[in-house]
Amino acid sequence: MTLNELKEKLEELASDHEIWIEDVRMSDSSGGILVILCDKKGGIRFSDIQLFSKEILKQEWYDQNFSERFDLEVSSPGLDFPLTLPRHFQKNKGRLVKIQHTAESVPSPLIAEIVDVIRETVILRKEKELTGEEIHLPLDQIVKAKIQIKW
Template sequence: MNIEQRVTELVEEKIADRPDLFIVSIKFHSNRKLMILVDGDNGIGIDDCVKISRHVGFHLEEENTIETAYNLEVSSPGIDMPLTLPRQYAKNIGRQLSVKTTAGNKREGKLLAADENTVTIEEKVKEKGKKAELVEAVIPVNEINEAKVLISFK
């Protein structure tokens, strides 16, 4: 079993009683940094990150899973991180989204709905000589190269 698989098991064990929390990604980088990204349907607090960090760190040390020194970092994905899971889309309904498609198009709009296979955004479409209209667009998840929440400072 590799390090990432073991860490996944440990995190799942720690958050088993918290159905609102979920793993976004776990990566052990070549610079010996173990990066655990966890999120929650209503966000995740520093206390939860600390508990996960302590649990994972304790077990990795006990089992001597990683033989050399390493850095362990547990956090929520930053707002600048792309959305990767259907659950992340669901928690961002109502926010503005920027989507880059696999065809190379960039689309922006308010996220209206999301499920396992599609996201629905409301985007402004302006045809020449006409007033801009709000149009619902359904984008298949498998056609999304990258999706990020747009931050508004208004």
């Protein structure tokens, strides 16, 4: 089974639980690990991950292709997971984000607070330099975005 076929199977199964598959990785060395990162609107709970893991293990396609060679690891994306989709930014409204982008009117990288997401545009507010001024950054101009921790 190819990685794309696996992703399709997982997305089909995940949709029954209102879960999104964010990433799938396989390390095919001895004692390989199949890592599935998933999320859910409002955030995924441990019980959601537990239930979804059990559902995966019950699948015939999993048993035939992966159970002998891989340990299954199902988890939520961590704070270091890149923000790439509108729902990633929406979920993290109010948080600081570091964004590398191609927009010429704004310095890159930019550290700002996510204010909102409207269609394919992320609305940001620079942390201190611009008092209240909003920056509208189209998603297609964002090269890399990651959450920043306030200390």
